[in-house]
Amino acid sequence: MTTRYDLAVIGAGPAGLAAATLAAKRGVSTVLLDEQPAPGGQIYRAITQTPVRNPSVLGSDYWHGADLVGPFRDSGADYLPGSTVWSVSRGLEIGLSREGAARLLPAKHIILATGALERPFAIPGWTLPGVMGAGAAQILLKTSGLVASGNVVLAGTGPLLWLLAWQYLRAGARIDTILDTTPRENWRQAMPHMTEFLRSGYIGKGLKLLLEVRRKVKVIGNVSALRAEGDGRVQSVVHRQGDGAEARLPADTLLLHHGVVPNINLANAIGCAQNWDEGQRCWVPTVDDWGATTVEGVSIAGDGAGIAGALAAEHRGRLAALDALHRLGRIDRAERDRDAAPHREALDRAQRGRVFLDTLYKPARDFRVPQDDTIVCRCEEVTAGQVREAVKLGCSGPNQTKSFLRCGMGPCQGRLCGPTVTEVIADARGVSPAEVGYYRLRPPVKPITLAELASLPKSEDEINAVLHH
Amino acid sequence: MSAHNRPDYDIAVVGGGLVGSATAWGLARLGQKVAILDEGDIAVRPSRGNFALVWVQGKGLGMPEYAGWTKGSSDRWTGFAGMLRDQTGIDVHYERPGGFMPLLSEAEVEARAAQLSRLHNQPSMVRYDYEMLDRAAVAKEMPYIGKDVVGASYCALDGHCNSLRLLRALHAGLGLHGAAYLPNHRVERIEPRDGGFRLITSAGELGAGKVVLAAGHDSARLAPMVGLSAPVRPERGHIIVTEKTAPFLKFPVGYIRQTDEGGVMIGDSFEDVGFDTTVRNGVTSTIAERAIRIFPLLGKLNVVRTWAALRVMSPDGFPIYEQSTSAPGAFVATCHSGVTLAANHALALAPHIAAGRLPEEFTVFSARRFDVPKAA
Amino acid sequence: MFQRLPNASGERVSFTIDGRPAEALSGDSVAAALFANGVQTCRSTPVSGAPRAPYCMMGVCFDCLVIIDDVGNQQGCQVRVRPGMRVETQNGKREIAR
Ligand SMILES: Cc1cc2nc3c(=O)[nH]c(=O)nc-3n(C[C@H](O)[C@H](O)[C@H](O)COP(=O)(O)OP(=O)(O)OC[C@H]3O[C@@H](n4cnc5c(N)ncnc54)[C@H](O)[C@@H]3O)c2cc1C
Ligand code: FES
Numbered sequence: 001m002t003t004r005y006d007l008a009v010i011g012a013g014p015a016g017l018a019a020a021t022l023a024a025k026r027g028v029s030t031v032l033l034d035e036q037p038a039p040g041g042q043i044y045r046a047i048t049q050t051p052v053r054n055p056s057v058l059g060s061d062y063w064h065g066a067d068l069v070g071p072f073r074d075s076g077a078d079y080l081p082g083s084t085v086w087s088v089s090r091g092l093e094i095g096l097s098r099e100g101a102a103r104l105l106p107a108k109h110i111i112l113a114t115g116a117l118e119r120p121f122a123i124p125g126w127t128l129p130g131v132m133g134a135g136a137a138q139i140l141l142k143t144s145g146l147v148a149s150g151n152v153v154l155a156g157t158g159p160l161l162w163l164l165a166w167q168y169l170r171a172g173a174r175i176d177t178i179l180d181t182t183p184r185e186n187w188r189q190a191m192p193h194m195t196e197f198l199r200s201g202y203i204g205k206g207l208k209l210l211l212e213v214r215r216k217v218k219v220i221g222n223v224s225a226l227r228a229e230g231d232g233r234v235q236s237v238v239h240r241q242g243d244g245a246e247a248r249l250p251a252d253t254l255l256l257h258h259g260v261v262p263n264i265n266l267a268n269a270i271g272c273a274q275n276w277d278e279g280q281r282c283w284v285p286t287v288d289d290w291g292a293t294t295v296e297g298v299s300i301a302g303d304g305a306g307i308a309g310a311l312a313a314e315h316r317g318r319l320a321a322l323d324a325l326h327r328l329g330r331i332d333r334a335e336r337d338r339d340a341a342p343h344r345e346a347l348d349r350a351q352r353g354r355v356f357l358d359t360l361y362k363p364a365r366d367f368r369v370p371q372d373d374t375i376v377c378r379c380e381e382v383t384a385g386q387v388r389e390a391v392k393l394g395c396s397g398p399n400q401t402k403s404f405l406r407c408g409m410g411p412c413q414g415r416l417c418g419p420t421v422t423e424v425i426a427d428a429r430g431v432s433p434a435e436v437g438y439y440r441l442r443p444p445v446k447p448i449t450l451a452e453l454a455s456l457p458k459s460e461d462e463i464n465a466v467l468h469h
Numbered sequence: 470m471s472a473h474n475r476p477d478y479d480i481a482v483v484g485g486g487l488v489g490s491a492t493a494w495g496l497a498r499l500g501q502k503v504a505i506l507d508e509g510d511i512a513v514r515p516s517r518g519n520f521a522l523v524w525v526q527g528k529g530l531g532m533p534e535y536a537g538w539t540k541g542s543s544d545r546w547t548g549f550a551g552m553l554r555d556q557t558g559i560d561v562h563y564e565r566p567g568g569f570m571p572l573l574s575e576a577e578v579e580a581r582a583a584q585l586s587r588l589h590n591q592p593s594m595v596r597y598d599y600e601m602l603d604r605a606a607v608a609k610e611m612p613y614i615g616k617d618v619v620g621a622s623y624c625a626l627d628g629h630c631n632s633l634r635l636l637r638a639l640h641a642g643l644g645l646h647g648a649a650y651l652p653n654h655r656v657e658r659i660e661p662r663d664g665g666f667r668l669i670t671s672a673g674e675l676g677a678g679k680v681v682l683a684a685g686h687d688s689a690r691l692a693p694m695v696g697l698s699a700p701v702r703p704e705r706g707h708i709i710v711t712e713k714t715a716p717f718l719k720f721p722v723g724y725i726r727q728t729d730e731g732g733v734m735i736g737d738s739f740e741d742v743g744f745d746t747t748v749r750n751g752v753t754s755t756i757a758e759r760a761i762r763i764f765p766l767l768g769k770l771n772v773v774r775t776w777a778a779l780r781v782m783s784p785d786g787f788p789i790y791e792q793s794t795s796a797p798g799a800f801v802a803t804c805h806s807g808v809t810l811a812a813n814h815a816l817a818l819a820p821h822i823a824a825g826r827l828p829e830e831f832t833v834f835s836a837r838r839f840d841v842p843k844a845a
Numbered sequence: 846m847f848q849r850l851p852n853a854s855g856e857r858v859s860f861t862i863d864g865r866p867a868e869a870l871s872g873d874s875v876a877a878a879l880f881a882n883g884v885q886t887c888r889s890t891p892v893s894g895a896p897r898a899p900y901c902m903m904g905v906c907f908d909c910l911v912i913i914d915d916v917g918n919q920q921g922c923q924v925r926v927r928p929g930m931r932v933e934t935q936n937g938k939r940e941i942a943r
Contacts, residue, residue, distance in 0.1 A: 035904060037925055042903065049872050051853040084923075087750060095750060104750070117905050127908075129886045129898035130846075136902035139922075144870060144877040145853030150846045171850055232896050233885055252846045263905075271747075378906060381892045393640045394485075394650035397510025404637040406730070411712060411773050411907040411918075416900075437510050442748050442776045446904075450711060450735075451768035453750075454757035462751030465707075465738040466759065712918055713891040715938045731891060731938050766941045771918055 005031045005078075007324050008094055008107035010085050010266070013041015014310045015302025016113030017068040018317035019324075024077035028330060031105070032072070033083040033096060035446075039069050041115055041302075042135065043310040046143040057170045058142065059163075061205075061310070068314065087443030088112075088270045092297050095443065095456070102452035109297050109324045112267055113317060116260035116303035119282070119363070120416045121156060122370045125228030126256065127378055130235075134164045134257035147173035150252030153237050155179035155226055158259040158361040159206070165213045177249055178213070179223045179239050181258065183364040193356035200353030224366065228254050258363040262304050265413060269441040270295055276434035279358050280307055281368065282419055283438050290323035291316060299323065307358075308351050315347035368420065369427045376424065377417040379410020384424050391428040397437045398422055411447060414439045476665045478504040478649070480822070481677035483656050483668070483691060487519070487632070487807035488814055489683035490639040495819025496681075497646035504677065505643065506654040506670055519778065520708060520736050521632035521728070522721055523809045524568060526599050526624035530588040532787045534833045537595035539806070542813035543626050549812035550630070556645060559638035561630050562729040568627025569607065570723040571618050571763050578620050585622060599624040610720065617762045621722075629721045631729055632808050639811075656684070659694045661796040666695070679798040681822060685781045686744070688803050696795030698836045699803050703779035705740040707752045709760075711770040718764075725760055725767075733767060735760045746777045780805040783839075790818065790834040792827045800827070801836070847880040860930040869926045876902060876909040876921035879932070887911050887921060891938040911935055915943050 009020040012034035024030040032039075040047040044065025055063055072079075080098065087095035094105045118133040125131065134154060140146040147168060152175050154165055161178070168175055197203060213219075225240040228251070237251045261282035264274060272293040273286040284306040291299040301320035302313035319340055326336040370376060372385030382405045390401045398414075398421045401407050407421060408414035414421075418439055426433040444453075482493040485507030497503045525543045529536025543565070550563040572578045582601050588594065600623045607621045608614055643650055654670040659680060666680045680695065682688045688699040713731030720726075724736040738752045753775050761768045781803055783789050788804030800822050804810055821827050855870035862882060869878035876899040879887055886896040888910050899909035902922045909921035914931050917939030921932075 035923065046872060051855040051870055051872060052850065053852065053854055057850075087748075089750065090747065093750075117903065118901065127895060127897060127900075129896055132898070132900050132902070136900060139902040140847060140877055140880065144873045144881065145850040145855075146847040146877060146880055147850060148846065149848040173850075233898075378900070378908065379892075381890065381895070390637075393637070393644060394507075394652050395510075396652045399510045400652075403633045404640070406633070409774065411771070412905060413773070415905045440511060442774060443750070444772055444775065447712065447771035447773055449768060450709070450757045450761060450770050450772055453709070453754050453772055454761050454768070456750055456754040458751040458754050458758075462749055463755050465740045465749075465752050466755040713938045714941045717941045769916065769943075770939075770941065 004106040004108060005029050006108050006328055007111065008033065008105065009111045009113055010034070010094070011041065011113035011115055011302070011304070012036065012039040012081070013043065013113060013115045013302060013313060014065070014068055015115070015304070015313040015317035016041065016111070017072045018314040019111050019113060019301050019321040020077045021068070021072045021075040022318050022321040023324060024075040026325060026330065028325060028328060030077040031107070032077055032079045033085055033094070034081055035084040037081050039072065039079070039081070040065050044068070045139055050142050051145040052141065052171070058167060084446045085266065086446045086448050088266065088298065090271070090295070097446070097448045097452055100452070102448050102455055104456060109328055110299070111291070111320050111324060112298065112300045112304055113302045114263045114266055114304045116307055117263045117415060118257060119259045119261045120420050121256040121258050121367065122374050122376050122384070122420050123226045123228060123256070123367070124371070124374050125230070125234065127375055128228050128230050129233040130230065130252060131228050131254045131256065134161050134255040135260070137255050138164050138167065141167060141171065147171055148253035148255065151176050151250045152253045152255070153177050153179065153249055153251040154255045154257070155181065155223065155237065155239070156257040157182040157363060158257055159357065160260065161257040162210055162213055164255070165217060166209045169213065169216055175217045176251070178217055178219045179226065179237070180219055180221045181223045181226070181364060181367060182221070182361060184222055186360050186362060190356050190360040193359060197353035197356035201349070202353050202357070224364070258367060259361055260303065260307055261419060262306060263415070264304070265415060265441055265445045267293060267300060267304070268438070269443050269445050270298055272298060274438065276432070277306060279355070281362060291320035292323060308354060311350040312347055315343045315350060318343045319347070368423045370420065370424070376420045377407040377410065379412050379416070380406040382407040384420070387421055387424045388428050391425055395425070396429065397425060398439050399437070401425065402439060408439050413441060413445060476676035476678050478502050478675065478677040480679045480681060481506060481666065481668055481675065482681045482683055484682070484684035484687070485650060485652070486683070486685055487636060487811055488685070488802055488804065489681070490636060490643065491807070491811040491814035492681055492683055492802055492819050492822070493648055494639045494642050494646070495815035496823055497643055497648040499820060499823045501823055503643070503648040504675065505648060505650045506656050506668065507650065507652045508655050509653040519632055519808055520724070520726070520734060521629050521808055522568070522726070523563065523565070523628045523630055524721070524806070525597070525626040526568060526570065526622060527585060527588065529594070530584065530591070531785065532833065533591040533594040534830070535787045536588070538813060539809060540595050540597055540626065541817065542810045543628070545812035545816050546628065549815060553638040553642060557638045557641040559634055559641060561635045561638050563628060563630040565626065565628030566720050567623060567625040568721040568723070569621040569623050571607070571614070571621045573617050573762060574619055581622050597624070597626055611718070613717070613764060613766055615762050615765045627721055629726050630808065635808065635811060656691060659691060661695060661799070665798065679800070679822065679825070682799070682801040683803065685803065686779065688801055692801050695799035696793040697791055697799060697801045699789055699801050700836065700839055701781045701783050701789070701803055702741070703744055704782045705738070705742050705746065705777050705779055706736060707738045707748060707756060707775065707777045709735040709753055709756055709772055710774045711735070711767070712773050714770060717766070722763065725763060732773070733770065744779065746779065748775050748777050785838070788834055789836045790827060790831050791836055798825065846883070846885070849881055858926055858928050860926055860928065860932060862932050863934055873926050874922045875911060875913060875919070875924050875926050875930070875932055878926040879921065884934070886934070888935040889937055894937060912943065917943050
């Protein structure tokens with residue numbers, strides 16, 4: 001019988017590393033699980049082993065990751081890299097798969113720190129080879145020192161797009177053009193939040209980065225339509241500025257980005273309630289100030305509980321860990337609140353200016369609600385037009401369109417179509433995404449083999465449910 | 470009925486799952502003005518979670534009329550699928566290659582043989598052929614069976630379809646026949662009034678000359694409002710689906726089948742747990758282990774989805790079809806093999822409902838069979 | 846098209862792509878190793894046969910599926926390349942026996 005850890009943390013990004021470090025240092029038995037082979041999460045990917053040795057390429061924000069990994073290594077927490085978590089039961093048993101073998105790992109409290117993923121950016125042609133996420137290109141840079149070559153076009157909006165451009169330039173890579181899709185009116189809407197933004201840490205760094213990129217790369221602004229074209233792979237990008245005419249750019253690589261959204265699949269499959277965040281236009285698990293979800297014993301820290309960025313993720317990790325200590329009976333409420341005070345303050349500081357960024361970089365409607373001929377579900381190759389047809393047949397939400405069209409039934413389990421499908425249905429019905437809802441997910445949230453599933457322990461009553469009814 | 474209080478619809482069908490949709494399609498096809506009242510996106514709806522078998526063998530022990538009804542539906546299925554395709558262009562992929570029920574020990578073989586001979590020896594049992602096959606005979610059709618497979622029962626009438634396409638085709642067909650599908654109209658109350666019915670829903674009221682309860686589990690609550698009874702309870706069943714795989718399995722093999730899209734569906738389990746649809750790893754694990762004993766090659770495939778759905782079970786497991794005597798024009802239809810029986814619901818049941826009367830032979834399916842007073 | 850930064854450090858790993866010898870760095874995922882070797886398409890889809898390449902690089906999209914050491918439908922971006930590994934691009938649906 002496996003021992004039951006006091007605390008299991010899933011995800012070794014800033015939130016998970018900080019949570020596990022704090023908890024283990026205070027003496028609770030802690031395990032950190034992550035599917036990556038090394039710690040760092042998305043932002044600090046490959047921090048311990050990147051082949052990119054020149055520190056100025058990835059920038060100092062990246063190297064801050066080392067400040068989290070060091071203390072974690074010394075904390076006494078157990079670490080199981082290469083562990084894919086595919087289920088968490090109501091009894092807090094974690095189903096994980098490691099080196100081709102599945103097992104169940106029980107815990108008394110679980111913190112999900114599974115982070116964010118790039119918001120799906122469905123444009124015609126986005127399934128062509130040569131089109132990928134800007135975040136994906138960044139992962140190739142961090143883990144392998146690979147940069148796109150030939151004609152490289154970046155398109156979209158959001159801080160990560162500009163950061164990647166900056167990192168590419170630092171690395172000596174070439175970018176032909178940046179197609180900036182930030183709608184003009186976003187500036188007007190963001191202005192009221194400017195003062196707060198000016199007091200944040202982003203402004204200096206952000207501006208410098210933006211100016212440097214703009215100086216070196218041609219930027220086409222106010223882009224209102226995008227299409228990737230090519231025979232067997234991307235060869236050109238067709239775009240339109242405002243109401244202007246279409247123009248075409250040659251492209252060997254098109255890197256798309258319009259922000260990140262929480263990775264909610266595991267929380268959803270556990271049964272945690274979630275709500276639609278209108279400001280960030282995405283689903284977020286419903287959590288309290290400590291990251292506690294509606295399921296007893298499960299909390300969420302970091303971007304997985306709503307996008308707030310890497311520094312905030314760290315502090316949210318520590319807050320969730322303190323609350324876990326309290327729930328485990330290790331500290332009383334007063335001690336939790338007292339110890340949390342500096343982290344709360346730091347969190348507030350880290351979140352300053354977030355509303356400005358969210359408002360400014362909110363993707364335009366036409367990119368969130370694609371045209372009929374655009375594929376929205378990459379796995380089952382279902383178009384936005386088919387989703388609209390299903391709405392006409394009476395489908396009122398994504399679970400019905402899923403059963404009518406197989407949209408969301410493929411191996412990605414809706415991660416790459418869910419947000420778009422919700423928006424398309426909401427738009428077609430003329431109601432809010434909140435009313436439309438989201439996929440109801442079930443384990444396994446990541447594929448495991450049938451043989452792995454078959455190898456799990458079974459109770460007599462579970463066997464009888466199948467074999468002796 | 471005077472012109473000004475003519476009801477909005479000839480018939481209101483409560484429930485847009487497979488039973489309701491098939492029945493409504495059959496009614497609309499006959500020119501009835503039909504409304505289907507359904508819940509929203511999230512509902513306890515086994516129609517989206519079923520196994521898609523059109524299965525005949527082994528059914529009807531204890532009620533031979535059910536065996537006949539099932540075989541009748543299987544016989545109607547080819548024509549039914551053709552009508553749907555002609556009308557909507559949607560191919561529901563009905564195939565009838567014959568089905569195997571795999572048996573993993575001599576004891577299982579004996580038990581199955583005895584069960585089938587009892588079934589077929591019932592008086593007034595419908596006649597059709599089935600076979601008990603030994604391992605060699607099974608291996609001839611499916612050389613990749615596992616070493617534990619001792620034999621199988623086989624029936625040429627068994628088949629399967631793509632049940633999600635079936636649901637979609639029925640909905641598309643309903644639209645083409647001019648029926649109104651009304652989602653997010655959960656029926657709260659039904660009141661017999663002026664020789665017809667008022668249905669009070671979460672999204673307003675409407676009137677209909679007749680009403681068909683095909684609301685699955687919720688029929689238990691609604692039936693007494695129109696003088697009927699539908700004592701159904703949920704029985705949870707787990708299903709596993711693998712990633713798409715090149716075609717390797719032509720036949721439905723009891724609780725294993727490969728879909729036309731390539732995924733392998735694997736069932737099945739039976740639990741009495743109320744309305745809880747939580748997936749239990751130990752149950753899916755048991756299902757997986759048994760499937761690998763039958764087809765060892767399956768072990769390497771990735772599982773992409775599992776789910777638990779709630780079968781609509783009557784006390785004896787057989788369907789309930791009944792008309793109300795106190796509120797004429799009200800009908801109830803409920804069963805747990807909504808795919809197998811879809812052809813019957815559309816082509817055999819609907820015409821009787823349209824005509825306003827279930828004939829004599831439906832009496833065996835009445836819920837009054839459960840009224841037998843308990844022995845003292 | 847991707848290329849390696851000139852000063853990227855790391856150990857060389859030899860493996861094969863569709864039977865041809867190839868080289869990668871030890872920290873590369875299989876998907877990264879394919880890009881580094883100029884492979885632009887790693888599979889065709891089981892639905893329409895359309896060509897695909899890795900899209901997210903973080904285990905989310907399943908567009909990086911390849912056959913690794915005779916096992917189909919492996920997520921190339923989630924598996925590290927190992928010496929002697931046999932990587933094959935995949936056509937449509939996976940075969941059940943591999
Ligand atoms: C591709 C990408 C690149 C980004 N680059 C930057 C950047 O350069 N700079 C920046 O400021 N922000 C960047 N962001 C945003 C940044 O990721 C977040 O603000 C920050 O990483 C949040 O930290 P976290 O700890 O919440 O999650 P993450 O850092 O995302 O960590 C989550 C971890 O959980 C693991 N995980 C997820 N699901 C499972 C599972 N089922 N089983 C096991 N492990 C699992 C993941 O492998 C990952 O290691 C990027 C986002 C993405 C998606
Ligand atoms: S590239 Fe998306 S899962 Fe591998």
